Amino acid sequence: MKILVVVAFLLFSFCAFFYSGDFFSMIDTNITLFFEQIRLPIATELFLFITDIGSIKYALPICIGVAIFFLVKRKWHDVVWLFLLFYSVRQVNYFLKELFLRERPSYDAVYQATHYSFPSGHSMNSAAIYGFLCYLVISHFVKSNNLKIFVLIITILLVTLIGISRIYLGVHFMTDVLAGWSAGFIWLMLFITTKKNFDKKNSFYRKESFR
Numbered sequence: 001m002k003i004l005v006v007v008a009f010l011l012f013s014f015c016a017f018f019y020s021g022d023f024f025s026m027i028d029t030n031i032t033l034f035f036e037q038i039r040l041p042i043a044t045e046l047f048l049f050i051t052d053i054g055s056i057k058y059a060l061p062i063c064i065g066v067a068i069f070f071l072v073k074r075k076w077h078d079v080v081w082l083f084l085l086f087y088s089v090r091q092v093n094y095f096l097k098e099l100f101l102r103e104r105p106s107y108d109a110v111y112q113a114t115h116y117s118f119p120s121g122h123s124m125n126s127a128a129i130y131g132f133l134c135y136l137v138i139s140h141f142v143k144s145n146n147l148k149i150f151v152l153i154i155t156i157l158l159v160t161l162i163g164i165s166r167i168y169l170g171v172h173f174m175t176d177v178l179a180g181w182s183a184g185f186i187w188l189m190l191f192i193t194t195k196k197n198f199d200k201k202n203s204f205y206r207k208e209s210f211r
Contacts, residue, residue: 005189012119012182016100019118019175028173032105035168044110047165054122054162059086059129066133077199078136085191089128092187093121093180102176109170120172120180123163127184128191130155135192159184 018024052058063086067079094115102118115121134155138148163181166172172180 001189005186008182008185012179012186015175015179015182016118019102019173019179024175028175029105031174032107032167032170036108036170039110039168043168047168048110050161051122051165051169053158054126054165056090059125063129063133066136070136073140075140078140081191081195082132082136085132085187086129089125089184089187090121093119093124093183096124096183097121105170105173107170111169111171113171117172118176118179119183120163120166120176122166123159123172123177123180124184124187126159126162127181128188130159131185131188132191135188 019028063082067082070076070079070082096119097116100116100118102116104113104117134151138151142148142151159181163177166177167174
């Protein structure tokens with residue numbers, strides 16, 4: 001996992017430093033225009049739904065539903081971690097957008113999105129939030145390795161489609177999405193590592209108290 005975090009950091013750094021260069025700017029533009037040319041009404045409706053899954057409109061109710069389930073299972077500390085991640089990743093994304101101040105594509109977007117473009121908030125937030133939900137589900141409720149792999153694949157597919165939807169709809173460049181996935185994955189790994197260390201220390205103190 002450490003190697004993946006390093007790769008994600010390098011990818012984010014690469015996108016951040018080179019997206020404004022002529023060569024990569026041309027690639028970004030050509031990919032955006034390609035998706036614009038292949039739009040179909042049914043695909044547009046599908047991607048509008050997929051992109052909504054990456055927004056607070058869907059992500060928050062899903063997290064609330066999961067939180068209620070975890071509270072019933074008396075796993076309240078997981079609920080705390082979930083909402084800490086939910087709100088913190090959104091704040092970090094806002095900070096990064098204000099840091100880079102990249103304007104959104106000025107082509108034929110399906111709708112007008114607000115705020116700056118880099119990194120993609122939908123991509124970053126969905127990678128962190130749905131990634132953490134996947135981690136919680138696999139950690140607590142899935143025993144079969146095959147089922148764990150299946151849940152992981154479904155999560156990766158969902159996050160990938162959310163990112164692609166942002167390019168298809170014309171509200172983000174490819175480098176925005178790549179940077180969003182990278183930053184979201186880094187934030188996810190930071191939270192998972194912190195949570196594991198916290199749980200380990202908590203477990204140690206509980207064992208000590210019963211001696």
